Amino acid sequence: MVLERELIQSRGFRNVQEGTDTVGFEIALRMPNYRGLWGSLIDGASVTVDGREWSREVPRWTLQGRTFSIEELRRSTDVRWQLDELATITVPLEGGLAVGVHDVRVDIALYAPYIPAEFQPSIFTSQRKVTVLA
Amino acid sequence: MSNLKYGVSLYSYTGDINTVLTLEDAMAQIADIGATGIEILGEGHIPNYPEPSTAWIDQWYGLLEKYQLEPTNYGSWIDSSLWRHRDLTADEGAVMLARDLRLAHRLGFTSVRPKIGVVSMDLRPHPIWEEVIERNLDLAAELNLIICPEIHAPTPIKHPVVDEYIEFIERTGSKNFRLLIDTGIFQRAITTAKHDGLSEEAQEEGWRKPLAVPMSDLVDVLPYVSFIQAKFFDIGDDLVDGQIPWREILKTLKENEWSGYLSSEYEGDRLPYRSIEQVRRQHALLHSLEAEIDGTP
Numbered sequence: 001m002v003l004e005r006e007l008i009q010s011r012g013f014r015n016v017q018e019g020t021d022t023v024g025f026e027i028a029l030r031m032p033n034y035r036g037l038w039g040s041l042i043d044g045a046s047v048t049v050d051g052r053e054w055s056r057e058v059p060r061w062t063l064q065g066r067t068f069s070i071e072e073l074r075r076s077t078d079v080r081w082q083l084d085e086l087a088t089i090t091v092p093l094e095g096g097l098a099v100g101v102h103d104v105r106v107d108i109a110l111y112a113p114y115i116p117a118e119f120q121p122s123i124f125t126s127q128r129k130v131t132v133l134a
Numbered sequence: 135m136s137n138l139k140y141g142v143s144l145y146s147y148t149g150d151i152n153t154v155l156t157l158e159d160a161m162a163q164i165a166d167i168g169a170t171g172i173e174i175l176g177e178g179h180i181p182n183y184p185e186p187s188t189a190w191i192d193q194w195y196g197l198l199e200k201y202q203l204e205p206t207n208y209g210s211w212i213d214s215s216l217w218r219h220r221d222l223t224a225d226e227g228a229v230m231l232a233r234d235l236r237l238a239h240r241l242g243f244t245s246v247r248p249k250i251g252v253v254s255m256d257l258r259p260h261p262i263w264e265e266v267i268e269r270n271l272d273l274a275a276e277l278n279l280i281i282c283p284e285i286h287a288p289t290p291i292k293h294p295v296v297d298e299y300i301e302f303i304e305r306t307g308s309k310n311f312r313l314l315i316d317t318g319i320f321q322r323a324i325t326t327a328k329h330d331g332l333s334e335e336a337q338e339e340g341w342r343k344p345l346a347v348p349m350s351d352l353v354d355v356l357p358y359v360s361f362i363q364a365k366f367f368d369i370g371d372d373l374v375d376g377q378i379p380w381r382e383i384l385k386t387l388k389e390n391e392w393s394g395y396l397s398s399e400y401e402g403d404r405l406p407y408r409s410i411e412q413v414r415r416q417h418a419l420l421h422s423l424e425a426e427i428d429g430t431p
Contacts (some may be wrong), residue, residue, distance in 0.1 A: 005153045007404060032330060033150040035178035035209075040217050074218060083178055084152050110331065113215040113251030113260075119339070122331030 003030045003086065005124035008104055012088060014132060015096035022096035025049075025132070028086040032124035033110055036082035039063055043109035043121045044070040047091050049102050056109060059089035097132050104130050137393040138384070138424065140417060141171025141206045143363065144179050146400035147409045151179070154406055157194075161201045163410055167417045171206035171385060172198070173363075173397045176234055178209070180241075183244075184233055194241060206395050207282070207314070207361050208243040210234035214251030214260035222251070227266035231281075231431050232273055239277040245361055246274075247282050247314050257289045257295060264299050264302060274310035282314040287428050288343065290319055291351040312360035316399070319347040321377045325367040327402040344377070349386045367402040369415040373422070396420065 004010060009057075012028025027047065031037070044056030061068045063079050067090075081087050089106075105127035111120055142164045147155055155163070158180065166173055180186050199203065212230055214222045222230075231248055238246045248267070250259040267281060274281050289295050296313070298377075303311055321344040329337050352359075367373045400412045 002154070002156075003152050005149075023392070030152075030318065034145060035175050035211070036183060037177070038213065038216060041213065063243075080183065082181070084181055113213045113250050114211070114257075115332075115336070116252060116255045116257070117215075118255065119336035120335060123333075124331045 003084070006030075006128050006132075007032050007108065007124065008106060008128050008130060009086060010130055012086065013104070013130040015134065016090055021094075024092040025097045026088050026090050027106065027130075028088050029103065029106065029126075030086060031081050031083050031109065032108055032126075033112075033122075036080050036085075037075040037110060039068065039073045039081065039096055039109040041113075042073055043111060044071075044082060045089055045106045045108040047089065048105040054091050056107075058121065059091050062088040062090065064118040099132050099134060100132065101129050101131050104128060135393075136388040136391045138387060139171060140169045141173055141395045141397040142167075142169050142210075142413055143173035143175075143207075143399050145173070145175060145209070146398050146413050149319075149404040150178050150406060155410075158197055159177075161197050161203060163413070164203060165201035167414050168202055169398075169417060170202070171395050171397060173205045173207045173209070174205070175209040176237060178238070179191060184237060186237075189357070191240065198242070205242040205244070205329065206308045206397055207245045207247055208234065208238035208241070209249050210238070210246055212248050212250045212260075212263070212266060214253075214262060216390045221260065222262065224262040224265040224269075227262045228269040231266055231270045235270060235273055235277055235279055235281075239279060243279070245280040245314075247284050247361070250283060256293070256295075258295055259283070267359050268306065269330050270310045271306060271310055275308070280310055280312050282312045282360050284314040284316050285319060285362065286316040287318040287321065287345045288339065290345055290347045291355055296355065300355070300358060313355060313358045314361045314363060315355075315359050316365050317353065317378055317383060318401070319345050319367035320349075320352075320379055320383060322346050322379055323377050325377050325402070327367040328404075329401075330404065349382050352383075352386055353390055356387075356392050359392065359394075361394060362396045363399045364396040364416065364420070365399040365401055366412075366416055367400075369412055369419060373415060373419045374418060375416070380419060381423050381427075384420065385427055388424075388427055
């Protein structure tokens with residue numbers, strides 16, 4: 001399946017329900033790097049929606065059907081973010097986001113061990129308007 | 135007698151692959167410019183790496199047949215700092231490389247480039263490299279694969295890292311360890327191409343500074359070179375590459391009777407479809423220069 005060029009995908013942007021409560025929102029992301037990575041090389045993604053920011057430590061990551069806190073992902077050994085697979089990050093937010101268009105920015109931090117530590121991690125930024133339907 | 139063959143690394147199509155190009159589209163592009171070799175990145179282009187489905191492997195061989203392409207080099211990684219709390223051990227690195235050697239062989243490749251994590255600003259590889267490679271030399275021989283670390287800017291040819299690789303070849307006497315040269319080391323002029331994810335400072339240090347390695351240094355190591363990644367950034371409408379001295383590179387390879395693949399690595403701006411056109415220009419340029427050097431107009 002062809003992915004959108006922007007790292008932030010339109011599809012997959014939605015609120016998350018737990019029972020009858022809306023507990024947060026999700027964003028689907030395309031891998032910004034030129035190769036897929038083992039999950040432990042992902043150092044997180046900070047998220048800004050309409051000016052409100054969440055740090056790299058906050059979002060939970062769902063990769064290959066499994067969900068991790070960023071701390072768990074940094075120590076993981078057997079999960080990958082592939083070029084042809086989306087990562088879903090989940091941000092906790094009571095009540096979720098309002099239905100409609102939001103200005104979303106992510107700064108994704110990735111490690112590349114073949115680049116000197118002084119220049120690590122690499123930060124990949126994507127910002128666009130995306131729509132919550134429900 | 136020199137025999138230069140031309141291929142393309144799927145790295146060239148970074149950003150376009152999976153968004154505007156499928157694997158088959160990319161292979162059709164490579165075949166259309168008369169290239170015969172395809173280079174891939176194991177961790178980049180194999181769905182469900184490191185365990186592709188047999189259906190995908192069948193598709194891979196079907197496409198190679200359809201587009202008459204041969205697998206050349208397979209890029210792998212030995213991520214020595216895979217975690218922040220500890221380094222990779224030599225055991226773990228050896229297992230990783232063995233896994234990639236087997237997978238590369240299964241997909242029909244003839245060489246594997248391990249990209250090894252570094253421990254210093256001048257890109258010294260993590261000290262596990264030697265044990266990791268040495269423990270895989272027999273497997274490489276059995277699978278008929280050459281392991282070839284790449285010599286990549288900002289590391290020039292006259293550098294302790296390259297000296298150590300050559301000492302390793304001499305000491306082990308192995309035919310299964312050679313060098314891969316990335317033509318970015320011959321860069322003569324600055325490039326304005328953006329490298330996603332890296333700070334201005336990092337780009338300045340690593341990619342923008344023309345290293346301008348002289349051809350005489352290439353001549354010195356050419357007997358150890360098994361593969362060339364034809365790195366470039368921008369070729370103009372007049373088929374001029376302002377950064378990489380292709381005429382000198384081809385002349386040096388031919389005069390010294392080097393045979394093997396030049397595999398395109400476009401590393402310029404990542405605008406949709408730009409990579410496709412840039413790779414075509416590079417092949418047009420290389421073919422015309424080769425004809426000129428051979429004296430056949």
